[in-house]
Amino acid sequence: MMTEQHEEHKQHTFDCFCKRSLKYEAYNAYREIRRRQQRQVNFSELRSEDMEQLAVCDSYPSECAAYAVGDEVIRIQNDRLADALNTLSKECREILLMYFCLEMPDREIAEHLDISRRTVNTHRRRAFQELQALMERGSK
The missing domain is CATH 1.10.10.10 (Winged helix-like DNA-binding domain superfamily/Winged helix DNA-binding domain)
Incomplete structure (x- = not known):
């Protein structure tokens, strides 16, 4: 009988470990998303001067x-x-x-x-x- 309780305790412990791991992975993922959002800027939010710096114009010898x-x-x-x-x-x-x-x-x-x-x-x-x-x- 002791083995059955011990086995059930192991399952609950493993279950708790898995849930806690998923919870902290979710925290890490949300933190990473928040960090990226703070660093990244949408193109629609850029000023026209900044957009011009990102633009590349091709030039060909025939031109x-x-x-x-x-x-x-x-x-x-x-x-x-x-x-x-x-x-x-x-x-x-x-x-x-x-x-x-x-x-x-x-x-x-x-x-x-x-x-x-x-x-x-x-x-x-x-x-x-x-x-x-x-x-x-x-x-x-």
Whole structure:
């Protein structure tokens, strides 16, 4: 008879253990859900500035203007700038791109184009002024 009571006691103890385990697992699960809710923000609650930081815009090489300058290919994504560059002569465009994009000094540009350094300087200044005027006219 003692064994029967002992067996029943074991069952009740195991039953209590299982219920307690489930109870604390539920507590842990609810605590984890609450913790995540405090950390996570719904997209609908984000400001537009924050949403823009999360956005990714694809850019493809075919969408930008490409200019071959020496061994380099320079890609310009701004359409207005590309149109303005296209109105310049090829030599002036190359001088500007070498100077601003490839960061070459006038001396290196002169050696590359086989012209004098002073000519490069003059062409660069005039081309820059012309480009600036074209961009200002385009924005009005």
